[in-house]
Amino acid sequence: MRRTSWQEYQKDIASDKYYYARSCIRQNFFPGSERAFLNILGRDLGIDIFDDPLHTSCTGIGYHSDVVPLETIMTVVARQFSLMAEAGYENFISSCITSFGIYNEVLATWKEFPETEERTRKYLKEATGRDLVKPRSIAHTSDIIFHHREAIARKAKHRLVNSHTGEPLRVVEHIGCHYAKIFPKSGIGGSEFPYVLAGMIETWGGDVVDYPERRHCCGFGFRNYLVQANRGSSVANSHKKLESMAPYKPDFIVANCPGCAMFLDKWQYAIAEMEGMTYGADGRGIPVLTYEEMAGLVLGYDPWELGMQMHQVDVEPLLDKLGVEYSPEAKYLGANGKYIGKPADVAVNCFDRRRIYEIKR
Amino acid sequence: MGKYFDMLAEDVRLHEGLKACMNCGVCTAVCPAAEFYNYDPRQIVAIVQTRDDEEIERLLKGEAIWYCGECMSCRPRCPRGNTPGYVIQALRTLSQKLGFFVESEKGRQQLALKRLIGDNILATGYCLTPRNILPELHPEQGAVWEWIYENDEDVYGRFSDVYRREGAGALRRIDDASMREIHRIFEVSGGNDFFDTIEQHSDRKAREMGYDGATEEYMMQTYTYNSENHY
The missing domain is CATH 1.10.1060.10 (Alpha-helical ferredoxin)
Incomplete structure (x- = not known):
């Protein structure tokens, strides 16, 4: 029987007029995804979305590393909301799961403890001269893609189907802890039956893999990654997820949170280097995509214009399955179309089997 | 009680x-x-x-x-x-x-977090930027990150017209007026005081441990040292 429990966790998602807040992690590791999101919304779907040059980081990584105090992050968040209102928008959308959790937490705290809102208003006025205006709606950018998934399907150039066999691709989805574990009602499907990415995958023709550690943390854990001495904790948690999903032979992983996408990609590299262990077919890694990249491929975007050359695990095996045409020569071109050299070959991409043997020995 | x-x-x-x-x-x-x-x-x-x-x-x-x-x-x-x-x-x-955090190995790491993340927020307006993800401190980031790091202008230039410059787009430089507002927010809301508290207690502990204060060397010790007594 198919689970439909996700339908109990619904939220109102605005259809148009979005104020876009960028993400520290996404713009560092997946700048092509941010650009693709703006293009999909603005150019392909004709939706009003504002990319404001004035907003800053929400400071969420500092907050969850316990160096930025609650009162400070609340005031930074209040400034972001004020910028949104000053630009004439009411629907705040965040490109980051950590930020999305922060925005929800701050709004909930102001509601539960009104004195904290009053204090924030005072700090904001004193520091910036601005007045706090709260948003009408808060959504994560994946909620927006989910909301428009049928419109994207109608413009699709590719489906999430193996073009050689006609079989649906098997997709592991990872929604990220702060999408729904802090405020389950703020995420589509809540924390137990997350549907935001699964809905996209199903609409675009793929099969969602349900595996034992689907809800487990990717391994970020803030200080457990940010401090070098603690990274064993981070890789151990990614390792647990990879071990759990591997028997289901996923064609790719798609992640909601830019941090999760980065960790599930990079820790596959580290595990291959340390242990000689890889989790994908033919001794390779499992490609890890952002949902913007997944939507972009469905819409026929060029993979290198999506920024997929910035992944550590090569995506070419997936592109071949999808029947996506791409130019291998264009992968490592710089801004002006010049070749800028390429990264060293590594075990996770398995171009040289002897190297795996050397690591194991 | x-x-x-x-x-x-x-x-x-x-x-x-x-x-x-x-x-x-x-x-x-x-x-x-x-x-x-x-x-x-x-x-x-x-x-x-x-x-x-x-x-x-x-x-x-x-x-x-x-x-x-x-x-x-x-x-x-x-x-x-x-x-x-x-x-x-x-x-x-x-x-x-x-100031109790300096009494534990894991607690002392707050100095590294304050300097790596906190100070970066005050310097750039972001928690992290490509230039502060140094490959030598992040071997797990792999060969592709090294390639990105060494060719950042070219790699990011393909996706952003404003890499390290003002304007709308990925990894834009945040304008001076916005940065002044962030600094003021940290000042009035207690963010700067909290940073100072971390520095002061770390400096005291570093001297106790034989360092010449909360130096770069002490900070790197908190960032890299693992006694393996945590499992």
């Missing part, structure tokens, strides 16, 4: 995170940190709700409160609506305010 609990109770996250815990241990069962570390969030919450000053002081000076990754996996699963992760946040904040 209850001095530290009263101080913790000034933090709204304690009110939100701890009503009455029945010690069922579901939080520990789902906790990613508890799988890796010798860590039991159930026990932490149990100690806090005893309101015992001696026990809470031991927590504030100990390693255990620093193991949590703040993933908040505990929050939706608690049958009593508690959030041990919020309790941890309140404990960590108090531990730093009182």
Whole structure:
């Protein structure tokens, strides 16, 4: 029987007029995804979305590393909301799961403890001269893609189907802890039956893999990654997820949170280097995509214009399955179309089997 | 009796995170940190709700409160609506305010976090930027990151017209007026004072440990040292 429990966790998602807040992690590791999101919304779907040059980081990584105090992050968040209102928008959308959790937490705290809102208003006025205006709606950018998934399907150039066999691709989805574990009602499907990415995958023709550690943390854990001495904790948690999903032979992983996408990609590299262990077919890694990249491929975007050359695990095996045409020569071109050299070959991409043997020995 | 609990109770996250815990241990069962570390969030919450000053002081000076990754996996699963992760946040904040964090190996890492993340926010307006993800400190980032790092203008230039320049787009330079507002926010809301507290207590501890204050060398020691006594 198919689970439909996700339908109990619904939220109102605005259809148009979005104020876009960028993400520290996404713009560092997946700048092509941010650009693709703006293009999909603005150019392909004709939706009003504002990319404001004035907003800053929400400071969420500092907050969850316990160096930025609650009162400070609340005031930074209040400034972001004020910028949104000053630009004439009411629907705040965040490109980051950590930020999305922060925005929800701050709004909930102001509601539960009104004195904290009053204090924030005072700090904001004193520091910036601005007045706090709260948003009408808060959504994560994946909620927006989910909301428009049928419109994207109608413009699709590719489906999430193996073009050689006609079989649906098997997709592991990872929604990220702060999408729904802090405020389950703020995420589509809540924390137990997350549907935001699964809905996209199903609409675009793929099969969602349900595996034992689907809800487990990717391994970020803030200080457990940010401090070098603690990274064993981070890789151990990614390792647990990879071990759990591997028997289901996923064609790719798609992640909601830019941090999760980065960790599930990079820790596959580290595990291959340390242990000689890889989790994908033919001794390779499992490609890890952002949902913007997944939507972009469905819409026929060029993979290198999506920024997929910035992944550590090569995506070419997936592109071949999808029947996506791409130019291998264009992968490592710089801004002006010049070749800028390429990264060293590594075990996770398995171009040289002897190297795996050397690591194991 | 209850001095530290009263101080913790000034933090709204304690009110939100701890009503009455029945010690069922579901939080520990789902906790990613508890799988890796010798860590039991159930026990932490149990100690806090005893309101015992001696026990809470031991927590504030100990390693255990620093193991949590703040993933908040505990929050939706608690049958009593508690959030041990919020309790941890309140404990960590108090531990730093009182200067107790420097008494533990994991607590001392707050200096590295303050300098790597906190100072970067004040310098750039972002928690992280490509130029501060140094490949030598991040070997796990792999060969592709090294390639990106060495060719950043070219790689990011393909996706952003404003890499390290003002305007709308990825990794834009944040304008001076916005940065002044961020600095003022940190000043009026206590962010700068909190940073200073971390620095001052770290400096005191560093001298105790034989360093010439909270130097770069001491900071790197907190960032890299692992006694392997945490499992």
